[in-house]
Amino acid sequence: MMRSPTTGWLLLAPTIAVLVLTGVLPFLYVLVISFFDWNLFALNPEPRWTAANNFRRLVHDAEFLKSIWLTLLFTFWVVLSQIVLGFALARLMMRDFPFKKLFRAVHTLPLMIAPIAVGATWRLMTVPGLGPIPYYLKDWFGLDYRLSMFPDQAFASVVLMDIWHWTPFVTLTMLAGLSNLPQEPVEQARIDGAQEWQIFRDIILPFMKPVLLTTIFIRIMDALRVVDEVWMLTQGGPGAETRFIGLHIWKIVFPKTDYGYGSAMSLLTLYMTIVICWLLYAAMTARRGNAS
Amino acid sequence: MFHRHLATSLVALTIATPALADFWSDAAAPYQGVTIRGVSESTPPSNYVRDVIAPAFTEATGIAVEFETTSWDQMYDKAIKDMEAGSGIYDFVYIEQDAIYSYLSRDFLVNLTQTMADNPALVNPAFNWDEFTTFIDSFKDPNKNDDVFGVPMEAFIKVYLYRKDLFENPEIKAAFQAQYGYELTPATTFQQWRDSAEFFTAYGQEQGEELYGTTVQAASGHPASFYEFFESIAPLYGVYDWGINQETWTASVANGGRMNSPEAVEALTFWLGLLQYAPPEATASTWDEVASSFAAGRAAQGLVYGENATWIATNAEKSSVVGNVGVALPPTAEGVMAQAEAGEGYIGYYDGGAFGIPHSSANKEAAVLFLQYIAQPELQADWAEAGGRIVLNSTYDEPKVQEIDAKTDSYFTLMRDSGALFAGAPPYPFHNQVREAAAPFIYEAIIGNLSPQEALDQMAAAAEAELKNLGYTSN
Numbered sequence: 001m002m003r004s005p006t007t008g009w010l011l012l013a014p015t016i017a018v019l020v021l022t023g024v025l026p027f028l029y030v031l032v033i034s035f036f037d038w039n040l041f042a043l044n045p046e047p048r049w050t051a052a053n054n055f056r057r058l059v060h061d062a063e064f065l066k067s068i069w070l071t072l073l074f075t076f077w078v079v080l081s082q083i084v085l086g087f088a089l090a091r092l093m094m095r096d097f098p099f100k101k102l103f104r105a106v107h108t109l110p111l112m113i114a115p116i117a118v119g120a121t122w123r124l125m126t127v128p129g130l131g132p133i134p135y136y137l138k139d140w141f142g143l144d145y146r147l148s149m150f151p152d153q154a155f156a157s158v159v160l161m162d163i164w165h166w167t168p169f170v171t172l173t174m175l176a177g178l179s180n181l182p183q184e185p186v187e188q189a190r191i192d193g194a195q196e197w198q199i200f201r202d203i204i205l206p207f208m209k210p211v212l213l214t215t216i217f218i219r220i221m222d223a224l225r226v227v228d229e230v231w232m233l234t235q236g237g238p239g240a241e242t243r244f245i246g247l248h249i250w251k252i253v254f255p256k257t258d259y260g261y262g263s264a265m266s267l268l269t270l271y272m273t274i275v276i277c278w279l280l281y282a283a284m285t286a287r288r289g290n291a292s
Numbered sequence: 293m294f295h296r297h298l299a300t301s302l303v304a305l306t307i308a309t310p311a312l313a314d315f316w317s318d319a320a321a322p323y324q325g326v327t328i329r330g331v332s333e334s335t336p337p338s339n340y341v342r343d344v345i346a347p348a349f350t351e352a353t354g355i356a357v358e359f360e361t362t363s364w365d366q367m368y369d370k371a372i373k374d375m376e377a378g379s380g381i382y383d384f385v386y387i388e389q390d391a392i393y394s395y396l397s398r399d400f401l402v403n404l405t406q407t408m409a410d411n412p413a414l415v416n417p418a419f420n421w422d423e424f425t426t427f428i429d430s431f432k433d434p435n436k437n438d439d440v441f442g443v444p445m446e447a448f449i450k451v452y453l454y455r456k457d458l459f460e461n462p463e464i465k466a467a468f469q470a471q472y473g474y475e476l477t478p479a480t481t482f483q484q485w486r487d488s489a490e491f492f493t494a495y496g497q498e499q500g501e502e503l504y505g506t507t508v509q510a511a512s513g514h515p516a517s518f519y520e521f522f523e524s525i526a527p528l529y530g531v532y533d534w535g536i537n538q539e540t541w542t543a544s545v546a547n548g549g550r551m552n553s554p555e556a557v558e559a560l561t562f563w564l565g566l567l568q569y570a571p572p573e574a575t576a577s578t579w580d581e582v583a584s585s586f587a588a589g590r591a592a593q594g595l596v597y598g599e600n601a602t603w604i605a606t607n608a609e610k611s612s613v614v615g616n617v618g619v620a621l622p623p624t625a626e627g628v629m630a631q632a633e634a635g636e637g638y639i640g641y642y643d644g645g646a647f648g649i650p651h652s653s654a655n656k657e658a659a660v661l662f663l664q665y666i667a668q669p670e671l672q673a674d675w676a677e678a679g680g681r682i683v684l685n686s687t688y689d690e691p692k693v694q695e696i697d698a699k700t701d702s703y704f705t706l707m708r709d710s711g712a713l714f715a716g717a718p719p720y721p722f723h724n725q726v727r728e729a730a731a732p733f734i735y736e737a738i739i740g741n742l743s744p745q746e747a748l749d750q751m752a753a754a755a756e757a758e759l760k761n762l763g764y765t766s767n
Contacts, residue, residue, distance in 0.1 A: 040376060041394055041722055043763035063732070128572035129502070129590060148512045148576035149739055237513020238575065238739040240732055254369055256728045258761075 034263035041257055054264035064265060066240060067248040068272070074155070074244055075223040078162045082219055083212070085163065086170025093171070094178055111168045119232025122161045126233070147234055151241035154234050158242050161229060166222070170215055177211030178204075213284055217277050224273050245269050315416055316665070320353035323658040327356040330647065330662075331370050332386035334361040336599050337446035337679030341666065345675070349665045355658045364578075368724075371650075375400040378652040383659040387442045388645040389430045390717030395648070396433050396441065397721035402649040402656055404663070405439035414657055416664045423669070423684050430716055431646045442646025443663040446681035448598030449707050449714045450524055450641040452623075454478045455592050456701070457616040458492065467495075478620045479593065482528075482562050485623055489569035492592035505569030507582045507594025512738045516578035518731035521563055523641040523717065524595050529559035529625045532637050533718035534726070536755065541764040544752035551730075551755060552748035555625070560744035564737060575738055587611040595622060597643060598703060602680035605700040619701040621710060629713075638715035644681065682707065722762050729758035 034054055038047035058064055093104060110118065125131045128146050137143040147154040181204065189199050205212075227246035230236070236243035236251070243251075249269065253262035332338040338361045346357035362370070371385040376398070387395060395401050408415050421428065424444055431442035458464055459478060468476035472487050479485035489505025496503030509520035522534045535551030536543050543549035550556060567574055571590045573581055583600035585591050589612045596604070603610055605617035624632075624639050631637030647666065649659045669684055673692040676682050680703070687693055688708050697704040717723060730751045737747035759765050 037761075039725065039762060040398060041725055041762065045398070127576055129585065129588075130573070134572070144572075146572055146575060148573075151739065235511075235513040237511070237735055239512060239735045239741055241739075243513075251728060254372075255365075255724050257372075257725065 030263045030266055033260055034267050036260045038259045039257050040259075047260070050260065054261045055268070057261060058264060058268060063240060063243075064245075064248060067243050067245045068269075070155075070242065071224060071226075071244040071246075074159060074162075074226070074242075075220055077159045078166070078223050079216060079219045081159070081163045082167045082170045083216060085167045086215075087174050087212075089167070089171040090174035090178055093175055107171065108168045110165045111172075113165070115165070115229040116232055118161065118165050119229035122157070122229070122233050126157060148238050151238055154238055154242050158230050158233060161233060162223065162226065165229065166219065170219065173211060173215045174208070177208050181207050209284065213281065216280065216284075220277060220280070221273060224269070224276075315418075316352040316661070317354070319414055319416070319661055320355050320658070323655070323661075324354045325356075326655050326658045327358055328383035328653075328655050328658045328662060329358045329360070329381060330384040330386075331360045331362065331367055331374075331382050332645075332647075333364045333367045333388075335446070335679070336603060337675065337681045338386065340675055340678040341445065344678075345666055345671060346662075349662055352665070353658075353661060355661065357662065375650045375652060380650075380652040380654045382650055383653040383655045384647045384649055384662060386445075386645050387431070387648045389427075389643060390720075390723050392431055392442065392646075392648075393719045393721045394723055396435075400648075400650055401441040402651055402653070403433075403436065403439050404441060404443065404649070404660070405437075407649075407656065407660055411657065411660070414660050414664075416661075416668075419664045419667060423686060424667075425683060425685055425711075427642070427644055427683060428646075430644075431648070442648035443667055444644060444646045444683040445666055446599060446679060447642070447644030447683050448601070448681050449711055450595050450597050450643060451601060451703065451706065452478065452620045453586060453594060453596045453601065453604070454618045454620065455589075455613060455616050456618040457613075458495075458592050459488075459618065464495065467491075478618060479623045481623050482625070485593070486562070486565065486569075488593065489566055493569040502571075502590055504571040504591050505593070506566050507577070507585050507591040507596065508563065508566050508570040508574040509577050509579060509582045509595070510563075510567060510570070510574050510738050511578050511581075512575045512735045514578050515727055515731050517738060518727055518734050519579075519641075520595065521560065521734055524622070525563045526556055526559045527638050527640060527715075528622055528628060529555045529562075530628045530631065530637060531556045531559060532715075534720075534730075534755075535752070536718070536720075536726070536759075538718070541759045543755040543759075544749070547756065549752060549756075551752040552745070556748050557744050560737065560748060564744060567738070587613060589613050595640070598707065599643075599680045601703045602677060602696055602700055605703070606677070606696060615699075617701060619703045619706055621706070621713070632713040635712075638713060640714045642711060642714035642716050644683070644716070676704070722759065722764070725762060726755050726758050729754045 033047070035049065035051060036047040037050045037053070039045065089107065093100065113121075125133050126145070126147055128134045134145040137145040144150075145153060147157055185203050186199055189203055194202075225246050226244055227250060230242055230244060231247060234242045236247045245265070249262055249265045252258050252265060332341070342359045342361050346359050350356050360370075367386060368391070371382060373379075374381045375385070375395070387401070405421075421440060425447065427447040428440065428444050431444065432438040432440055459476060465476045468488070468491050471491065476488060476491075477484070479488060485506065491505065492503060493505040510517045526532075526535065531550050531553060534543075535549050535553065535556055537547075537549045540548045543551035545553050571585050573585060577585065579597045579600075582594060583596055583604060586594060586596055587600075587604045587610060601617070601619065604613065605611070606614060608614045622640055628637060628639060632639045647663055649656055649663070653659055667684070669686050672682070672684055672687040673690040676687055676690075676693050677696050682688060682693070682704060688704060693704055720726065733742060733747040733751035733754065736742040737744060742750065756765065
């Protein structure tokens, strides 16, 4: 039975209203503000039109460019690690082994913890003089582990923390994908004598591509906007060595109250996220696109 | 122990309150059922308000208090957003002495003098602005007839603490004398500070103890390090007000400032040099962690906020150095003490804060009552014990405070007698903005990415660029 388009729009109206209020209007507000010079604590605290000057400043802002680079590096390492680990764990959980249910439950626990609590927990574990990790690293290996002093350790630690926190999410999505794979092509390949890695490469991976693509997109978007857990663990330090773009924008917008410039940064970051996802989508679907 | 302490304090408050019960209940009668909300940093003085004073106020007035104590960053974030948006979430906010100038410039706060003059029914007959120490001057607006915009609730100096059990140990003193050729005493020169820090770090290693030479508040990603340097160390070398010239609003020596002056470079070099003798947590330490390190017996000396001095010296449940805490003025460069005594400089940080009422508050009258309630003299002694803070002149003479003073190596006496040598933050409306522009260079110097000279040169340039952005200079 055909329903009138009006009914459809009416049913969609609440959702659209919420989206407009919480998404479209703030976006438009940020867009407008990005063309103004506006700092509450300037001698003239009123917004002043500066055209594209905020965007021009960004290109020459070494701190901003560094935070972009660090964010991209962080995103690359965490997403790659999580996808590889998550896929491997999902494959493992497709098999039977002792205490599988317990392992699955424990493995999923980090997902249930708020990022701010994850950061706090890791901070407690890594603070010199209090945390067990620096203590045992020094006691067993003589390693001076101080996130607040050594940039490489800080960066590696925030990457590890994010991998620990979000790999279970990848595992679960992969597990869902693997569980729904048709078994016939795999069985036929085995009968035809295919090796396991051939089955993986030529059958499982192509079938899993939609799940992989979705998961990678979600993780990239999350990683590009990471703030809370890194804030708790390192506060962007030492120096600015883990000041990822989300943290950098926060510092510009709140403590510095430079709203116009911070808005321009936010827009550029959004644009960058869209471009990266689009490029990735284009790359991962290129073969199918050519074939069609 | 802590709960017993709270219970005792509550009983004391309950006993103290009936004398003015008529005023509080009468004045609060129109506001029954009202809930006032406040936000502050989680510090010993604020936590005491949350745990003891706010419940007592509710009991006396029937006005409920929801008081949120959170991290320093979050506290500012929440308060400023609320006041700027005018959302009216908070009815009273913590105003640190260094933030009042920003708040006044944005007209965030209710004029308390005016409000109380306009509403005599809200004024406690026993309340008297003149009872406050001179610290209240920080919360007056000279552009509005010195009207008051905040009721002081904490005030303390950042003092030099040292371990008396170490510095007065005859064997240790002999070993130090043999090694350095002069007597071990609390530092009166920077060289003594460095030498004793070096000595105690080595001593800790020899003894197999987690003991280091000195605390350093050198968080490498938090403004606490900027504050320790510019509010405590640089002034000891004669560099005041962050090295910013308040006539030209410039920071670099080339433009008339002192932020990258030779004295500032010497100060930063000395301070960074102490890091090698500090506990490993020093580069992650804000004011809280410094106090914890000292209380845990991990440092022989250091600059510690006075709000922590009393519990470090007296609370055996939280501190392992009770009875062993010495208090002194920090060492100064030649001529600096004379400048401080003449009122032309200062030797460290006189910190503190007040509670003020945002214009956006929907419960200003109830909040005015609360602000007067916390200023009652009979509450101050227990509060001083819990938070090492004094805001009323009469508190110094309270027997309980004098008793604590004796246990803290005369910290309160030092504050009363030498408080004038210390100063709060300079009156900059752009406090946060310039701090955020300058602090990253301190962080880079801490982790060794920049030399002291490079850090200060770049910092001065960044501060001037920010002042230009804010419209203070045109060049």
